[in-house]
Amino acid sequence: MARILDGKATAAEIKAEVAAGIEELEAAGRSVRLDVVLVGDDPASATYVGGKEADASQVGMASRVHRFPAGVTQQRLTDLVDELNHDPAVSGFIVQLPLPEGLDPLPLISRIRPEKDVDGLNPESAGRLSMGLPSLMPCTPHGIIQLLRRHDLPLEGREAVVLGRSNLVGKPMAQLLLRENATVTVCHSRTRGLAEVASRADILIVASGQREMVGAEHVKEGAVVVDVGIHRKQEGGLAGDVRFDEVEPKASAITPVPGGVGPMTRAMLLHNALQAARATLA
């Protein structure tokens, strides 16, 4: 039986640390505010953003959501990014993804000042991460590192396999694992012999975006398995990228969906907002 890596409990620990950090800043007469730009009416995005607002209020962080209809112009969003970049009351902000059809996220994300890029997704943040320079780190990969570290699961010298190469998760995940001195392999949809490659992993991070694609044949006995996927089932409830029931007996530790990586992502966003506020001299 695998250890279940409880992201909800670990996120609660991090949130308590963030709450203490906010109190400390406020005692020094400074404040923390996290803003979210939300465009369109994608129900999943609305759920996540609602969660972020609730998280912020829970740790005593101010937050504001800037909502726009799907038909908003690129220029209007560009103007908002500029405004938030310059507003000293805003510690950091994110543009919730995906944007509706017809809007281009990259110029917007690239325009966010790196100091306020609490998603850690702009090209300067990504470049700094890859060079080992200080930067705000992408929330999901950083949350996974924290989850492993806080469960005393070592990475140094271990074989880590990342399944997925997105800019949001796979690529920054590989960079952070490298920084932890893991031996890192990145697999993707064109990888040949995927099950064989994945089975080398001491730590397998699954961020393929394909519902329940990873099974027992991809997992070495005793591996640590982290499931980044989140899929809404027709019959209700959530599924991951991993076939949990099949993999859990083989793994030594595994994250559940829900209650694994998702809550860690949200906790790290709060952590980044606090970091951003600390770095601001105001």
Ligand SMILES: Nc1nc(=O)c2c([nH]1)NC[C@@H]1CN(c3ccc(C(=O)N[C@@H](CCC(=O)O)C(=O)O)cc3)C=[N+]21
């Ligand atoms: N700019 C941007 N940054 C993001 O970080 C970002 C984004 N856009 N767009 C969408 C994805 C997805 N994402 C999740 C965050 C938390 C949960 C989460 O808390 N999940 C709960 C379940 C919540 C539920 O019931 O839906 C769990 O896994 O336990 C899930 C997914 C952040 N994303």
